Amino acid sequence: MDLSTILGICAAFGLMLMAILQGGPLSIFINIPSIMIVFGGTAGNILVHYPFADVFDAINVAKKTFLYKETSASALIDQLMDFANKARKEGILALQASINTIEDPFLLKAVQMAVDGQEPETLRRMLMTEIDYIQVRHEKGGDIFNALALYAPAMGMVGTLIGLVQMLQTMDDPSTIGPAMAVALLTTFYGAVIANVVCTPMAGKLRNRSDSEILTKTLIAEGMQSILSGENPRIMEQKLHAFIAPKLRDSTFNK
Incomplete structure (x- = not known):
C-alpha cells in the first residue's frame, strides 16, 4: 500500500471539503x-x-498508484552479486538451486534463461526487448490519465457554455438564473478537480513507478549478462552501482 498516494488524496479532498463546509452546506x-x-x-x-x-488496462495500471511494492535496487544488487559469486565458483548451473528463493518474476525469468543456456548477448537482448514493451504499456496507461486531465476541463467548459446559454435564454425569469449558473460554474469546478487533483497527479505517480521499474529491470538485464559472461564480480558490482545514488552504494566485498 502506497501511503503517500493515500495521504495526498485525503489531504487534497479533505482540505477542499473543509473549505466548502466553511462557506455553506x-x-x-x-x-x-x-x-x-x-x-x-x-x-x-x-x-x-x-x-x-x-481503457481497462489503464484501470489495472492505476492500481499501482495505491498498491505497489518497490524493489530495492541495493538489495537487488546484493542478490545479483551472490549469484555472480556462486556462478563463478560452481558454474552457472548452480543458480538452479536458487530459483525457488527468487521473488521478482523478471529476475526469475532471467535466471531461468541463464540456466537454460542462453548466450549473454542473446539473454540481454531478449530481456531488453521485454523491458521496451513494458515501458510502452506503462506509457499508454499514463497517456490515458493525461487525456482524462485534458478532456475533463474541456467538458467543464462545455458545461459552462450550456449553463450560460440557458441563463441568457431565461433572463426574464430570475428564478431560473440560479440553477443555470450552478451548471455553468460547477461543471468548471468538477473538470478542474478531476484534472488537477486526480488525473494529473496519478499520471505523474505512474510515470515515477514506471521509471523505477524500468531501472530495476535494466539492472537485472545488465547483471545477468555480466554473470553469464563470467565478468569479474568486482567489475560487475561497479557497473551495477552506476544505477543507484552514490550514498546507497555499499560494496558486498566490505561486508
Missing part, C-alpha cells in the same frame, strides 16, 4: 446535470480516443 456543490456533462462527457471522449482494452 456540501449539497450546493452537488449538481446532477453538471456531473452528467463532465463525467459522462469525459468517459465518452476517452472511449472515442482509446479502445476498450486500453
Whole structure:
C-alpha cells in the first residue's frame, strides 16, 4: 500500500471539503446535470480516443498508484552479486538451486534463461526487448490519465457554455438564473478537480513507478549478462552501482 498516494488524496479532498463546509452546506456543490456533462462527457471522449482494452488496462495500471511494492535496487544488487559469486565458483548451473528463493518474476525469468543456456548477448537482448514493451504499456496507461486531465476541463467548459446559454435564454425569469449558473460554474469546478487533483497527479505517480521499474529491470538485464559472461564480480558490482545514488552504494566485498 502506497501511503503517500493515500495521504495526498485525503489531504487534497479533505482540505477542499473543509473549505466548502466553511462557506455553506456540501449539497450546493452537488449538481446532477453538471456531473452528467463532465463525467459522462469525459468517459465518452476517452472511449472515442482509446479502445476498450486500453481503457481497462489503464484501470489495472492505476492500481499501482495505491498498491505497489518497490524493489530495492541495493538489495537487488546484493542478490545479483551472490549469484555472480556462486556462478563463478560452481558454474552457472548452480543458480538452479536458487530459483525457488527468487521473488521478482523478471529476475526469475532471467535466471531461468541463464540456466537454460542462453548466450549473454542473446539473454540481454531478449530481456531488453521485454523491458521496451513494458515501458510502452506503462506509457499508454499514463497517456490515458493525461487525456482524462485534458478532456475533463474541456467538458467543464462545455458545461459552462450550456449553463450560460440557458441563463441568457431565461433572463426574464430570475428564478431560473440560479440553477443555470450552478451548471455553468460547477461543471468548471468538477473538470478542474478531476484534472488537477486526480488525473494529473496519478499520471505523474505512474510515470515515477514506471521509471523505477524500468531501472530495476535494466539492472537485472545488465547483471545477468555480466554473470553469464563470467565478468569479474568486482567489475560487475561497479557497473551495477552506476544505477543507484552514490550514498546507497555499499560494496558486498566490505561486508
